[in-house]
Amino acid sequence: MPAAERGEADLMRYAADVDHHYTTTGIDNRKLGFWVLIGSESLFFGSLIATYMVYRGQSTVGPFPHGPDGLLDIPLTSVSTFVLLMSSLAMVLALHAVQVNNRRGAMLWLFATAFLGATFLGFQAYEFTHFWHEGLTLDRNLFGASFFILTGFHGAHVAVGVVWLLVLMTEAWRHRLPAQRALSVEIAGLYWHFVDVVWIVIFTLIYLIE
Amino acid sequence: MDTHVHEDHGSHPGPKAYVLIGLILTIVTAVEIAVYYIEALDDWSTAIIVPLSMAKFLLVVMFYMHLKFDNRLLTAVFAACGLLAIAVIVSLVILFKVLPYQPLG
Numbered sequence: 142m143p144a145a146e147r148g149e150a151d152l153m154r155y156a157a158d159v160d161h162h163y164t165t166t167g168i169d170n171r172k173l174g175f176w177v178l179i180g181s182e183s184l185f186f187g188s189l190i191a192t193y194m195v196y197r198g199q200s201t202v203g204p205f206p207h208g209p210d211g212l213l214d215i216p217l218t219s220v221s222t223f224v225l226l227m228s229s230l231a232m233v234l235a236l237h238a239v240q241v242n243n244r245r246g247a248m249l250w251l252f253a254t255a256f257l258g259a260t261f262l263g264f265q266a267y268e269f270t271h272f273w274h275e276g277l278t279l280d281r282n283l284f285g286a287s288f289f290i291l292t293g294f295h296g297a298h299v300a301v302g303v304v305w306l307l308v309l310m311t312e313a314w315r316h317r318l319p320a321q322r323a324l325s326v327e328i329a330g331l332y333w334h335f336v337d338v339v340w341i342v343i344f345t346l347i348y349l350i351e
Numbered sequence: 352m353d354t355h356v357h358e359d360h361g362s363h364p365g366p367k368a369y370v371l372i373g374l375i376l377t378i379v380t381a382v383e384i385a386v387y388y389i390e391a392l393d394d395w396s397t398a399i400i401v402p403l404s405m406a407k408f409l410l411v412v413m414f415y416m417h418l419k420f421d422n423r424l425l426t427a428v429f430a431a432c433g434l435l436a437i438a439v440i441v442s443l444v445i446l447f448k449v450l451p452y453q454p455l456g
Contacts, residue, residue: 187436
């Protein structure tokens with residue numbers, strides 16, 4: 142059997158499995174399980190945010206985040222925040238494209254989401270490098286320690302999301318992402334939007350509130 | 352009781368609604384940044400920016416993550432963990448920054 146037909150047969154079997162899948166909650170187990178993971182991730186980031194809040198304003202040596210010589214570049218981070226918000230829009234459009242079996246649309250929007258995520262990471266790399274040159278390191282002061290840990294872990298999550306999206310885009314390119322597999326894209330979307338809402342909190346607490 | 356899994360994608364918003372939400376998120380972010388820079392609002396900036404950020408958070412969670420349209424159990428799972436995370440943050444801030452330091456012994 143040719144590879145394309147074999148792949149199609151696999152997908153039909155997969156679709157049949159999904160159609161006959163029963164759970165006690167009425168929710169697909171993969172989706173419920175992923176929401177539980179998001180719940181645990183909320184606690185993970187909650188603990189990092191709590192640490193930042195406790196250490197906030199406690200640094201005895203500079204560089205400091207705010208003030209006349211403050212390190213934080215609000216215009217630059219505002220642009221990167223906008224980029225991440227727009228990546229969430231691209232993500233839901235990718236999911237919609239998969240749900241209506243629009244393969245080209247799915248590839249386009251998955252690539253757009255990954256590209257915007259990578260752009261956000263570029264902004265973060267620039268910001269980290271700039272801070273490093275200004276003398277802010279992990280062990281310089283409490284701001285440096287809590288800032289790099291919190292935003293660094295967030296950036297690592299974005300990087301994982303970019304790889305995940307590129308894998309899905311490759312699947313669409315290989316004709317292996319039909320509407321029956323929309324849940325795979327929806328779960329990737331849940332992860333991506335969660336990363337986005339965590340940044341909404343970080344942007345407010347670290348950058349906008351002095 | 353076994354329940355058949357039913358993924359009704361038709362109940363999710365369409366592209367127009369998604370773009371509208373994206374536009375609202377952009378406008379709210381622009382307002383937040385404007386409030387940050389307007390000196391006359393310095394005393395009120397936190398009181399204005401925090402609710403705006405909460406609105407952005409809720410818009411993404413309700414519409415982009417589809418909690419407004421999905422099974423309520425998913426909302427319960429997320430809300431329970433989110434509230435616990437907020438409780439951890441508030442407790443630690445009170446413990447370290449509000450309560451007076453009392454050395455042991």
